[in-house]
Amino acid sequence: MAKPVSIEVWNPNGKYRVVSTKPMPGTRWINLLIEQDCRVEICTQKKTILSVEDIIALIGDKCDGVIGQLTEDWGETLFAALSRAGGKAFSNMAVGYNNVDVNAANKYGIAVGNTPGVLTETTAELAASLSLAAARRIVEADEFMRAGLYDGWLPNLFVGNLLKGQTVGVIGAGRIGSAYARMMVEGFKMNLIYYDLYQATRLEKFVTAYGQFLKANGEQPVTWKRASSMDEVLREADVISLHPVLDKTTYHLINKERLATMKKEAILVNCSRGPVIDEVALVEHLKQNPMFRVGLDVFEDEPYMKPGLSEMKNAIVVPHIASASKWTREGMATLAALNVLGKIKGYPIWGNPNQVEPFLNENAQPPAASPSIVNSKVCRFQGFKLSAASPHRA
Numbered sequence: 001m002a003k004p005v006s007i008e009v010w011n012p013n014g015k016y017r018v019v020s021t022k023p024m025p026g027t028r029w030i031n032l033l034i035e036q037d038c039r040v041e042i043c044t045q046k047k048t049i050l051s052v053e054d055i056i057a058l059i060g061d062k063c064d065g066v067i068g069q070l071t072e073d074w075g076e077t078l079f080a081a082l083s084r085a086g087g088k089a090f091s092n093m094a095v096g097y098n099n100v101d102v103n104a105a106n107k108y109g110i111a112v113g114n115t116p117g118v119l120t121e122t123t124a125e126l127a128a129s130l131s132l133a134a135a136r137r138i139v140e141a142d143e144f145m146r147a148g149l150y151d152g153w154l155p156n157l158f159v160g161n162l163l164k165g166q167t168v169g170v171i172g173a174g175r176i177g178s179a180y181a182r183m184m185v186e187g188f189k190m191n192l193i194y195y196d197l198y199q200a201t202r203l204e205k206f207v208t209a210y211g212q213f214l215k216a217n218g219e220q221p222v223t224w225k226r227a228s229s230m231d232e233v234l235r236e237a238d239v240i241s242l243h244p245v246l247d248k249t250t251y252h253l254i255n256k257e258r259l260a261t262m263k264k265e266a267i268l269v270n271c272s273r274g275p276v277i278d279e280v281a282l283v284e285h286l287k288q289n290p291m292f293r294v295g296l297d298v299f300e301d302e303p304y305m306k307p308g309l310s311e312m313k314n315a316i317v318v319p320h321i322a323s324a325s326k327w328t329r330e331g332m333a334t335l336a337a338l339n340v341l342g343k344i345k346g347y348p349i350w351g352n353p354n355q356v357e358p359f360l361n362e363n364a365q366p367p368a369a370s371p372s373i374v375n376s377k378v379c380r381f382q383g384f385k386l387s388a389a390s391p392h393r394a
């Protein structure tokens, strides 16, 4: 069994043992745990992706809760090990939890936490950045400049797409998809078409009100449309950004056939999860359609890219950094730690995981609650909800 070698220990005499599989930004999350009598162990091993065996060794014989990462495979084996060690809670330091087998956690009565809300705007901003970078060919132009190829202004040099007046398509208009849509509509005066299983009422109201404002000021109003199918979005939009959860319904949502229905000069952005796109089909499409551009934060087999992708000039690729702002990453660490702490202490679950701000206020004690537990209906919790549960519409 692989044994992690390097551990940092905080508050060695703490009553509850909480393990974090990675060092996480900031110290507030550590302090909050220590103040509540936790011994905090942080794995500092120089290995980016820990194996199941590594994590079993970290859990050891006695462990009350674990904070883990989206790169880890939290299934039957790990939840059984955590349960044997007396564990009650696991939290991903991520909003997405497709790496977690929630049914296995339910079987062992282990609460599963995630970190919604705190990364909404940060992730949407990266999606907007990729959209802009692809539209205006910023990465290609930067490489050209650094290669010393610029020898003067030319009418045809790196001509790209104007976003104003074009249509932005959003697939998955939840928290992040809606935040991205607002940025593109308000920032670039784009019209919106979106597809989601649910109606994004607040988003629709926002676009309507902004359109009225523009019209009142003598400008062309922006418009919105809720598409009845994803294919409608793919056919009509000039820039399409993917923001659904990854599950069976969204695996390879973008495949060869669907790519073929998109405009030849469309821009596709993915800041959700890599497997939402069939990456092999995408590489082929990029080769056949040089004016089609993509901005990718996530990949089908991270950390790898499918063959050919890195050579494509019409692809911008960044290493899963969409949530990487200091405030957000520190907030994610705090929410993950409080999810685990809340379950250990028997606190209730916060009623509305879309409103996690009270947990993020550095100048006040956080509420005595777990901010976001995804299997709360199944796991038994003591106490009652602090605020009325509300649907997770953005």
Ligand SMILES: NC(=O)c1ccc[n+]([C@@H]2O[C@H](COP(=O)([O-])OP(=O)(O)OC[C@H]3O[C@@H](n4cnc5c(N)ncnc54)[C@H](O)[C@@H]3O)[C@@H](O)[C@H]2O)c1
Residues within 6 Å of the ligand: 095, 096, 097, 116, 117, 119, 123, 171, 172, 173, 174, 175, 176, 177, 195, 196, 197, 198, 243, 244, 245, 246, 249, 250, 271, 272, 273, 297, 298, 320, 321, 322, 323, 392, 394
């Ligand atoms: N790249 C990154 O670093 C990064 C950062 C944050 C989140 N994410 C990913 O983004 C996802 C979305 O996060 P969120 O906070 O907006 O979640 P959310 O739950 O608010 O939004 C997801 C939306 O997807 C919709 N959806 C589900 N299945 C669908 C389908 N088949 N077709 C269309 N829409 C569908 C849901 O109805 C929901 O509105 C996360 O699950 C995560 O995987 C990635």
Ligand SMILES: O=C(O)[C@H](O)CO
Residues within 6 Å of the ligand: 070, 093, 094, 095, 096, 097, 119, 322, 323
């Ligand atoms: O799901 C998430 O939270 C991201 O992928 C990492 O921030």
